[in-house]
Amino acid sequence: MMLEKLSNAFGPSGCEGDVRRIVISDIKSRVDELTVDHLGNVICRMKATGRGKKPLRIMAAAHLDEVGMIITHADDDGFLHFDKIGGIDDRILPAKGVVIGAGKVPGVIIAKPVHLTSAEERGKVISHDDLVIDIGAANKDAAVKKCAPGDYATFDTRFRRFGRGLVAGKAFDDRVGCAVLIELIKRGPYPFEFCPVFTTMEEVGLRGAKVAAFKVRPDIALVLESTICEDSPKEKDRGSVTAIGKGPALSLADRGLIVNRKLVRFAARRAAALGVPCQFKQPGIGGTDGGAIHKEGEGAPTLPVSVPARYIHSPMAVISLRDFHHTIDLAEDVMRHVTLADIQP
């Protein structure tokens, strides 16, 4: 399936080429216009069906990039030092497999054996500054021949089926959104002007989305994401951010965006009309391309619609395929029915 291909593809922020190529080859015959801009965004347009008054322009954005690493230098022993790209928790890094650069050089993130650590050390998180990647190079020269400073790296996880009705893989944030957006393109054209945008560099500051929204100037925007799902067992009186299997998550407000209340209510009503479950993402947590899109140019009402994903930003995330399909259905339905009158203050 498309999601598998996208999840396995290599694409840390700023280096989305593999993913971009997969997306473009799948959609280019289905859209009326396709441009790749100077930040690497894939900006598409599908003309509105029918004639008449100026159609609504709806932008739907999903980001191509994933969190990852970037090689800073090789040391004399041939180990690669690295920085993180985007928000990775240092706790998940030790003893993971990675692939590096255009040559997809395999490597492992290493830490010293437990035997040589003190009890105090074992109680502390190892900073990524103190971790290195071993690519089996004998010395600095041999290492630099395989991987140059500035080469990008990501986890080497392969996509798989998991549990019951679930799938697991890396980069679900936001290849899941990309897969949703590709499906929405395939269900078009629509009675409105549809501008699907596959953005770059979301994980390092919503960079692609900002300039793409300047170019597109949408009337309304949807952001297709996979979002934090923290539904682990917990103390009472503490809710989950989102829960797996309970349908697409609608954002009310996050760190970068307060969603137009009428737009989010409209989407919830459409879910009920459609018979699709939906949930509200716990407010105040996380952020999406919506943070940039809604305030670019003269601004546009923007709604993130997300597939809940456990363990995002780690080498292995988990989503429910039912949530995934419901997200596609709900996004399509909202776009087909929304009018400016529904959301104007």
Added chain:
Amino acid sequence: MKDEPMDVKALLKSLSEACGVSGYEDEVRGVIRQAFEPYCDEIRVDTMGNLIGLKKGSGKGGARRKRVMLAGHMDEIGLMVTEIDQGFIRFTQVGGYDTRVLPAQAVTVFGRERLPGIIASVPPHVSGSSDKSTPMDELYVDVGLSESQVNKLARVGDLITLDRPCVELSDDLLCGKAFDDRASVAAIVTCLEILSQTAHEWDVYAVATVQEEVGLRGATTGAFGIAPDLGIAIDVGFGKQPGVKEKFAIILGKGPALARGPNIHPKLFAGLKATAEKFEIPYQVEVTSGGTGTDANAIQLTRDGIPTGLISIPERNMHTPVETISIKDVERTGRLLACYIAGLDADTMGQFVWDDDNGGEK
């Protein structure tokens, strides 16, 4: 056009010693205007205060000839008076100092007249030994005048700069208060001087930006107004010294560092690197994992996106009054910029496509 070759060292000294705290860049702007004037066809100051020099290219296209924007910020970090307290001056900071460098520094308070002062430090005999640093709100400036004189001459909101004449540490190393980022401004002037004797097709917008240290503000509006086809920010990078991890360090005297990472268009990095190799200009590579804290960050995100590069001049002791740089690195940076710009032609933008090869340096 000037007949005499430019004296880079003298320019660096005058730039570093000029006052230009973020938002109040008037004095240094005057110095830079003089340095730009011999080489630019037009000079203007925009609403934010950016100094924009245009050196026209020979290419076709008239007013919409291809444009490259060079940005080096002219503002420096500094201090600002918050309160006159019994004849002593309390202050806050504009931009980011490590407050531990402040005690016992000489300063100038820009009051109704320039007042030489000292940031007071309580003698250890009185304060007792402590491993705690002194917070900024306990520091104050002594200008050695009576309370009534201070009240008359200094006001809340007056600027204070650390007062540090430029020192030559060696034949090549200069130490001064504001090489972040006046060193880059000097590199831009060097570039303009070389271009005054070299054919170039593209229009060059040499911009000394304002308010970089408080959030890349000048570059944001400067780039929007100019709408360049390519942008190159020049700033200082962390020079290797004790306490600076190797992953962040570039080495003084080994040439400008070319940045790689999401903020940098891979083709611009590749173009600068190829130019450095072709003209045998020593260079280093610096890795940045996201939006850089430089004008390159603002320029890239301007309008519908601008391919942007970043060149860093190695500097030790950043954000202290003893910022240290190599004159050779400044000259090499100017030469690299000039050689790259001279190579820009009508086909260049056609090369700014994504190979989708994962940015691997192959």
